[in-house]
Amino acid sequence: MTNENNSEKRNSKKTKHKLFKPRKKKGVEEDSAIQYLQSQYDKIIPEDIKSFKDLPLSQKTLRGLKDNNYIAPTDIQRQAIGYALQGKDILGAAKTGSGKTLAFLIPILELLFCKKWTRLDGVGAIVISPTRELAYQIYETLRKIGHFHDFSAGLIIGGQNLKFEKKRMDQINILICSPGRLLQHMDENPLFDCSNLQMLVLDEADRCLDMGFETAMNAIIENLPPKRQTLLFSATQTKSVKDLARLSLSFPTYVAPHEQADTVTPESLQQSFIVCEIDEKLGILWSFIKNHLKQKVLVFMATCKQVKYTYELFCKLRPGVSLLALYGTLHQEKRERIYQEFCRKSNVVLFATDLASRGLDFPRVNWVIQYDCPENVETYIHRAGRTARGVFGKGEGLLMLLPTEERIVEDLNNSKIPINKISVDPSKLMSPQRKIEALLSDNTDLKQTAQRAFVSYLKSVFLMKNKDIFNVHCLDTDAYAKSLGLIIPPRIRFLQNIQKNKALHDNLKQTENAFMIEKLKTKTGNDTPASDTEDKIDLGKPKVVSNKKEVHTFSFYNEADSDEDDFLYVKKKDVDIEPVSIVDVKPSKKKKPITKAAVAKKILKKKIKVNTTIKFTDDGEAIDDEKKDVKSELAKQFENEDVGGIDIEKAKEVLQEEDKFDKMRFREKVKAKHKEQKRKLKSKKKEDGEKDDFGSETDSDGPDLSWLPDPDKVYEPKHDSDSKILSSQSEDDSLSSASEDEKYHRPTKRKLMENKGIVQESVIPRKLRKLEDISASLSVSEAELLAMQLLKAKK
Numbered sequence: 147m148t149n150e151n152n153s154e155k156r157n158s159k160k161t162k163h164k165l166f167k168p169r170k171k172k173g174v175e176e177d178s179a180i181q182y183l184q185s186q187y188d189k190i191i192p193e194d195i196k197s198f199k200d201l202p203l204s205q206k207t208l209r210g211l212k213d214n215n216y217i218a219p220t221d222i223q224r225q226a227i228g229y230a231l232q233g234k235d236i237l238g239a240a241k242t243g244s245g246k247t248l249a250f251l252i253p254i255l256e257l258l259f260c261k262k263w264t265r266l267d268g269v270g271a272i273v274i275s276p277t278r279e280l281a282y283q284i285y286e287t288l289r290k291i292g293h294f295h296d297f298s299a300g301l302i303i304g305g306q307n308l309k310f311e312k313k314r315m316d317q318i319n320i321l322i323c324s325p326g327r328l329l330q331h332m333d334e335n336p337l338f339d340c341s342n343l344q345m346l347v348l349d350e351a352d353r354c355l356d357m358g359f360e361t362a363m364n365a366i367i368e369n370l371p372p373k374r375q376t377l378l379f380s381a382t383q384t385k386s387v388k389d390l391a392r393l394s395l396s397f398p399t400y401v402a403p404h405e406q407a408d409t410v411t412p413e414s415l416q417q418s419f420i421v422c423e424i425d426e427k428l429g430i431l432w433s434f435i436k437n438h439l440k441q442k443v444l445v446f447m448a449t450c451k452q453v454k455y456t457y458e459l460f461c462k463l464r465p466g467v468s469l470l471a472l473y474g475t476l477h478q479e480k481r482e483r484i485y486q487e488f489c490r491k492s493n494v495v496l497f498a499t500d501l502a503s504r505g506l507d508f509p510r511v512n513w514v515i516q517y518d519c520p521e522n523v524e525t526y527i528h529r530a531g532r533t534a535r536g537v538f539g540k541g542e543g544l545l546m547l548l549p550t551e552e553r554i555v556e557d558l559n560n561s562k563i564p565i566n567k568i569s570v571d572p573s574k575l576m577s578p579q580r581k582i583e584a585l586l587s588d589n590t591d592l593k594q595t596a597q598r599a600f601v602s603y604l605k606s607v608f609l610m611k612n613k614d615i616f617n618v619h620c621l622d623t624d625a626y627a628k629s630l631g632l633i634i635p636p637r638i639r640f641l642q643n644i645q646k647n648k649a650l651h652d653n654l655k656q657t658e659n660a661f662m663i664e665k666l667k668t669k670t671g672n673d674t675p676a677s678d679t680e681d682k683i684d685l686g687k688p689k690v691v692s693n694k695k696e697v698h699t700f701s702f703y704n705e706a707d708s709d710e711d712d713f714l715y716v717k718k719k720d721v722d723i724e725p726v727s728i729v730d731v732k733p734s735k736k737k738k739p740i741t742k743a744a745v746a747k748k749i750l751k752k753k754i755k756v757n758t759t760i761k762f763t764d765d766g767e768a769i770d771d772e773k774k775d776v777k778s779e780l781a782k783q784f785e786n787e788d789v790g791g792i793d794i795e796k797a798k799e800v801l802q803e804e805d806k807f808d809k810m811r812f813r814e815k816v817k818a819k820h821k822e823q824k825r826k827l828k829s830k831k832k833e834d835g836e837k838d839d840f841g842s843e844t845d846s847d848g849p850d851l852s853w854l855p856d857p858d859k860v861y862e863p864k865h866d867s868d869s870k871i872l873s874s875q876s877e878d879d880s881l882s883s884a885s886e887d888e889k890y891h892r893p894t895k896r897k898l899m900e901n902k903g904i905v906q907e908s909v910i911p912r913k914l915r916k917l918e919d920i921s922a923s924l925s926v927s928e929a930e931l932l933a934m935q936l937l938k939a940k941k
């Protein structure tokens with residue numbers, strides 16, 4: 147036993163020893179591995195790299211990559227990773243689905259590994275993504291490939307539990323976030339510290355740096371340490387010097403492996419477009435879905451409300467395939483669920499806004515339909531790039547254009563996007579028009595959604611920057627409304643407002659021209675037409691202002707249907723609309739600001755008594771307010787002393803003295819009030835008393851009840867006997883009951899008369915007299931009969 151114990155002890159010691167020793171060894175090994183890796187960074191030749199193993203990467207990263215079947219790096223990875231490891235700032239541009247995510251995640255892991263980053267070191271790298279879904283996707287990829295490293299990673303996006311995030315912020319090494327939420331933590335969370343930051347990555351950099359995120363990004367950048375490595379990635383990379391200056395990049399390396407390629411979109415992506423009328427669009431989409439039931443389809447629409455309506459409508463029409471909808475106004479949890487469902491399923495249609503257009507790596511998407519024309523070429527590239535992704539990905543893209551929008555094809559071709567025109571096979575068209583109308587007539591909610599979709603689409607067209615392609619006035623709105631199932635087209639208030647403003651503008655311009663001609667006539671004395679240069683116009687006249695600010699004159703946000711997502715919001719900021727007139731009020735001379743001191747001085751000069759109110763009678767005579775008159779000697783003295791300014795101490799004393807008089811006045815007032823109340827009460831009592839006596843003059847007089855019927859006649863003798871029984875039953879209560887009687891029963895006439903002091907005759911003689919009268923009127927036999935009956939009754 148003891149031997150066993152001894153050997154156990156020895157073993158445990160051995161084990162401890164073993165545990166300790168390799169750690170030390172490991173640490174040393176790690177140091178030397180890091181040194182070796184770092185020494186290889188400058189020797190990287192991108193063209194020679196066939197697999198990830200050829201790159202000087204840590205074993206942990208290589209294992210993570212291998213476990214996820216990432217063996218050979220893609221072009222962008224091959225070229226960008228080397229420069230990133232060398233510590234250079236990078237501008238990475240590569241086609242959609244070409245693996246840009248790993249091109250920045252691998253350098254992050256390697257940098258922190260080489261710096262032996264621990265949890266205690268705080269935030270070492272930040273990746274900013276424009277959408278929550280993309281941030282989530284990056285985070286998931288990081289978790290997969292960074293599995294063998296010891297770093298902590300955090301996903302910081304809106305719609306999540308802020309409190310939960312706040313507590314853990316100090317322990318996160320790699321932060322994947324959306325700009326808004328990051329800024330919120332920077333502003334509100336004392337635990338958030340990024341002073342140690344080594345690397346900043348902007349995925350979809352051009353989007354992060356555009357106007358929608360301008361303020362947030364500027365604030366974020368200001369809060370970051372300037373000494374850091376910065377990597378920017380996008381399929382449509384920004385080359386704007388202004389953007390780069392904002393990020394203070396130091397001689398960034400531009401990595402664009404596909405710059406010389408024939409196309410900017412993936413080669414395995416087949417792209418086509420159709421041209422149709424606005425009222426045909428919904429029918430074509432329905433027919434497309436019905437003809438591609440075994441495919442994974444992603445449909446892009448311009449606004450959230452369109453997505454919502456199309457989704458709800460098609461769900462009701464039951465096409466025979468799963469339908470999903472993803473847009474910004476959905477709750478975050480729902481967004482996540484839909485995103486994952488679309489990733490998982492293979493026969494499914496997802497209706498989405500541009501929220502899903504960038505970076506999202508939905509697997510095996512067969513078709514991308516651009517139901518509404520994209521805002522620009524960049525948006526087209528990102529939307530189309532949701533299919534044909536990765537090394538072996540294939541897919542097709544269909545762009546639906548209105549005749550006025552066909553001009554965008556020229557832009558696409560000029561940007562190296564191969565796209566062919568196709569036409570719809572009429573035999574395959576199915577029109578759900580009748581069904582839609584029937585559905586809407588039954589369902590008011592759906593009808594309202596349709597109305598909102600209608601207005602929101604028109605707004606989105608109106609807000610587009612490129613007026614050559616997007617012209618809301620060219621749209622057949624009635625036909626469009628009808629195609630949505632709306633027999634009566636909804637009112638388009640914002641367009642009506644614009645038209646009103648335009649009319650006003652035209653009127654003003656006419657007036658202005660007339661005025662100018664008139665002026666020139668009087669000046670020169672001849673009829674030469676005036677030059678139309680604006681600076682010669684007298685500013686005293688209404689002026690036409692043409693600028694972007696006027697967009698605010700239309701109340702987009704006040705209307706019920708203004709819940710466009712982030713993207714649409716951004717577009718609004720950049721709108722160049724037709725000039726809208728505004729009456730320019732003649733600029734008044736800049737007034738000197740009036741200070742309080744100046745006002746006080748003026749008042750003192752004029753000897754105006756401040757804070758005085760004078761009351762007047764109806765006849766306009768001033769009423770003296772005795773409250774305003776000072777009473778104390780000290781106050782009178784103080785008033786007479788005409789010294790400049792105010793002696794605070796003296797004023798205090800005066801006020802105390804005056805306070806005594808005020809209190810006296812108050813007491814007198816209270817006394818008077820009480821007196822008045824008493825008087826009123828007395829007179830009221832008097833009135834009440836009179837009423838109780840039924841109108842008699844005095845209390846002692848008693849009521850005049852002569853008008854009452856004779857109680858002896860009204861009350862039968864039975865009542866008397868009843869009352870007697872009652873009194874005999876409760877003798878103790880006899881007194882009280884008698885008084886109760888007095889209280890509740892009307893006194894007999896007799897009693898009342900007695901009360902009045904009038905002596906009343908006894909009832910018995912009256913009864914006897916009555917009997918005598920009766921017996922006198924009877925015959926002898928009748929009298930005998932009556933006597934017998936009375937005797938019987940007595941027995």
Ligand SMILES: Nc1ncnc2c1ncn2[C@@H]1O[C@H](COP(=O)(O)OP(=O)(O)OP(=O)(O)O)[C@@H](O)[C@H]1O
Pocket residue numbers: 215216217218219220223240241242243244245246247248380381504505506507531535536537
């Ligand atoms: N080296 C690789 N080997 C195999 N597959 C890869 C490799 N790198 C990335 N992929 C796969 O390619 C797909 C697209 O990658 P990723 O999402 O990083 O593309 P992207 O360039 O960021 O696209 P986008 O421009 O749309 O954001 C992903 O499914 C990813 O797993």
